[in-house]
Amino acid sequence: MEKLQSLRGMVDLLPAHTVLWQRLEATAREHFRRAGVAEIRTPLLEVTELFARGIGEATDVVGKEMYSFLDKGERRCTLRPEGTASVVRAAIQHGLLSQGPQRFWYGGPMFRYERPQAGRQRQFHQIGLEFLGFADPRADVEAIAVAWDLLADLGVGGLALELNSLGSSDDRARYRTELVGWLEARRGQLDPDSQARLATNPLRILDSKNPDTQALLAEAPTLSSALAPESRERFAAVQAGLEALGIPFQLNPRLVRGLDYYSHTAFEITSSQLGAQATVCGGGRYDGLVEQLGGPATPAIGWALGMERLVLLLEQLDSQRSAPAPELYVVSRGAAAEPLALRLARELRLAGRAVELDLSAAAFGKQLKRADRSGAPWALVIGDGEAEQDQVILKRLRAPAGLSLVDQTEAAQAPDGPGAGGQAEERLSLLELRERFA
RNA sequence: GCGGGCGUAGCCAAGUGGUUAAGGCAGCGGAUUGUGAUUCCGCCAUUCGGGGGUUCAAGUCCCCUCGCUCGCCCCA
Structure with a gap:
């Protein structure tokens, strides 16, 4: 008989590892408790349109990585590829936003049809935080601080916080035309991938790993110079807040998030001890998303951290790997x-x-x-x-x-x-x- | 979706076209019907991820396929 095995990219977590997962989950819970963040649990399966509208049709996640199918009632369904859209949907659906600003966290499996790699599976797990209804730059700082302190408490080393501002949608639209114009004039010097993105998602060219493209971009107009004064002020306030808390960061003007809903603050926490998939935590502000999904205009900021990647780091600590012994x-x-x-x-x-x-x-x-x-x-x-x-x-x-x-x-x-x-x-x-x- | 490396037992592996597929760890049974170490003995792959082909002969060579892995893309 043919041997049955798990689907590609779907991984069993055996007892030697669940010990680490439990430690991660317990630590996260504790940090959320201290910060007054409440847990929210949403379904794994959602209407496809939620992600198409929320994340953006042009993104790779929606365009080619979703597990989508028709259910028996002919509804278009998708296994969630991320958590933010669902949390926002739930908050709108249950009228939670009319009760004032909300702090949520969630955790659980996400699904993306990608080629598996170190720190990347098709079913993977995220813990995420979403602050809905907070416009103040201090919310950005607080959200980042919760992530930073959680990671520090877990004891993982080699972490770095990278920070950028994507500005308002107006800022981005203005910059976009400026950048496309500049790059069009030098189209021949771009790698093929970047040439294709010129039409679809030009901002993503900024974080191309192609060295020639990067060299070219060094001369290109920068996003930060395109920011309106208010956007600049807001970004400065976030930086000042982080400095006041003693959280080290470095500005990365080429940090661009892959999902369409981000605006203003964008950040990533990376580890030098992982392979190519080095981002442990990523997030940012998404002031337009709630409205875009049919809710009241609501500023928001959030992040998600990749649990598999974090567990890879915890493994390197070589602590307490075995299940506790019986008495x-x-x-x-x-x-x-x-x-x-x-x-x-x-x-x-x-x-x-x-x-x-x-x-x-x-x-x-x-x-x-x-x-x-x-x-x-x-x-x-x-x-x-x-x-x-x-x-x-x-x-x-x-x-x-x-x-x-x-x-x-x-x-x-x-x-x-x-x-x-x-x-x-x-x-x-x-x-x-x-x-x-x- | 594209490119590189790799698949021999639960785990680590030897094997490089020739007869019966080493060895170690773990496991199980026994020496010891009732006491933890060590030691000793026995068992544990009709078959090398799967399928097809070449050959007198295939774990070994070829093709396809599945999976793992590293990178690209993308992202947490």
Whole structure:
């Protein structure tokens, strides 16, 4: 029979990794809690039009990367390629914006039909933040600070914040004509990709990786010089705010976001320790989106961070990779002992203990070996002899520090070292066991 | 969508056209029907990602295909 396997770009997260994912999620939750940001959960599946209108028809994400299909009711559906459009849709649909400004966060899988690569899957995961209804530049600073502090708390190194302003839509329209005019005159010097973008999305030429194109762009008119005075002031306020908080950043005049809805502040947090997909967190202001999706004119700023990329960085920290060990490992053998072991395991769990029960019915030696490997500090050994007298043997496997007693005696080489001759094993009544652990 | 590298067991791998596909780790069973190390013994790939072809003979050569991986594009 043909072997079944997951679809391309759809990745299983195995226990060795879910430990890291859980740490990331817990840390993020904590930072959102402190910042007064509420969680919002929206469906994975949305009407295709939401993304077409929200993200922009001309973008690659909408144009060629969406998982779209017709459902049984002939509705055009799309698995969400990002979170912002859905959050905005939900806020409009439920009238949340009439209750004043809102701070939301979300997390979960996103889908883009791309060629998988380091730090890029077809089903990938983002945690994102959206501040709706905040026009003040301080909102931009606060949003960025939450991302920055979260990443710092996770301990990942090599991060850099890059900042730019895309200006208002008027600024951009003006700059766009200026840039296209300038580049048209030098069309021959552009790489083919950039030539094509001249018609579709000229601003994206700015972040081309082609060296010749970059060299040419060094002479081109800049976006910042096209900004209206108000836009300039607003950008200066954001920079001043970041400086006041001691968050380092560098201006990158060629930083252009790929989704159409961004305006004014645009930023990326990148890591030097990733491959080509180095952006860990990206976001910016999107003052026009809510209105564009049919809501009231509402200024907004948000960001999303790529969880896979962050987990890649967490892996490099080489900390705590294994699942936590149980407190007790229960070893049993025999017709009387096995049911008792099952009962005690449950009882101890109900009392809050982490208990692993050996279900193999193998020889005691085998079970003890597994008990040792489980990392548990205690083994509960139950044979028929004990079970008949309502007793158990509690065996110390290792000191709380984590060294197994065998390791310790070998290391110490002393006959009366910790656990060498000492009381590594004691016989307890069920009552005594409950007193000890319940 | 385009280009490079790679697919031998759960994991790491040897193998470079010739007979039975090394070895290690992990796992399982036993030596030891009731106590963790070490040691020893046994089991664990009718088949080399899948399909087709060349050949007396294919894991090895060719074609197709699937997947992984790195880069481009794009993005978080």
